[in-house]
Amino acid sequence: MKISLFYHSLLSDWNHGNAHFLRGVVAELLSRGHDVKVYEPENNWSLANLIAGHGDSFLQEFRVSYPQLKSSFYDINTIDLHDVLKDQDLVIVHEWNEHSLVKKIGEYRNTLGGFQLIFHDTHHRAVTERESMMKYDLQYYDGVLAFGNVIRDIYLKEGWTKNAWTWHEAADTRIFHPMPHTEKEGDLVWIGNWGDDERTRELHTFLIEPVKELGLKAKIYGVRYPDHALKALEDAGIEYGNWLPNYKAPEVFAKYKVTVHVPRRPYVESLPGIPTIRPFEAMACGIPLVSSQWDDAENLFSPGKDFLVADSKESMKQHLSTIINDRSAAETLASNGLKTTLSRHTCAHRVDELEQIIQSLRSHVSATTSAE
DSSP states (O other): OEEEEEOSOSSOOTTOTHHHHHHHHHHHHHHTTOEEEEEEETTOHHHHHHHHHHOSHHHHHHHHHOTTOOOEEEOTTTOOHHHHHTTOSEEEEESSSOHHHHHHHHHHHHHTOOSEEEEEEOSSHHHHSHHHHHTSOOTTSSEEEESSHHHHHHHHHHTSOSOEEEOOOOBOTTTOOOOTTOOOOEEEEEEOOOOSSSSHHHHIIIIIHHHHHHTOOEEEEOSOOOHHHHHHHHHTTOEEOOOOOGGGHHHHHTTEEEEEEOOOHHHHHTOTTOOOHHHHHHHHTTOOEEEEOOOOTTOOSOBTTTBEEESSHHHHHHHHHHHHHOHHHHHHHHHHHHHHHHHHOBHHHHHHHHHHHHHHHHHHHHHHHHHO
């Protein structure tokens, strides 16, 4: 297939966790022989912040890690959609795009295009920013790929789309895999951004305070940490590593004995079944994982077997102590998480699902045309 993908950014994952999965999907599509083109807006927010804060040397590192991935920049005011889309088979537009672009692509498809057109939602804004999501004009789209059943059901219930499919994120196992025989540098590592006060209390309860009280050697990577957060890390004896390119996460995970997952509040309170991509990637790297509570309503994993669940600071401390001090228990937990991820949650699995969805859409069109 000839496929065009419109992303916020392929090149930058600075406070842009969606890039992780999107890169893996493109890599998998390319490996299957599809002709894939990726488009991202000029001076997009994530890439601009990456370059402003860290320079452009990371773009060269990105190209070394993902030599097959390329993207083209466009100006939303001057992009020639006919030139871009005239011979495509499939177009996917991610929800981190301007409303006007989403509408223009839909109108082009309705007027001239013969391709399948899909909207892709990998965020909680359908719950937390409902008015903004309602403004996306999806009337000429074939449907929505939603990263959890809750989001899928909102699109259908609200009538925002005629079709919606659950399409969970997953690990790109070309990049995320165990690195055995790596010398350990510490006890615990956490990779995540502080965010917009969506989990401040939880980060103190399930990460900072347990590390401090157990006296663990820990390091935290991420961006958008306010002064009070940096002060809390310092008080807890936690080293702050600032931004970490996502493709470097496997080598960092390999240097520590355990990691944790602390979901943002919207996922805990309103989006059961959606873990976000971090747990997939951690388990794919074979590091033991302890998570604060979230409802695995869609049975993606086996909590307690693939990862441990902490419902309080004390239970988090207990789980961390067990993993750090009991090598056999740690290895069993890591092995279970890795096995489940490899069997069900890789980008190859998701592309299988995508190809099935596209085939079903084409079959429906063929059946409708034949009936006419």
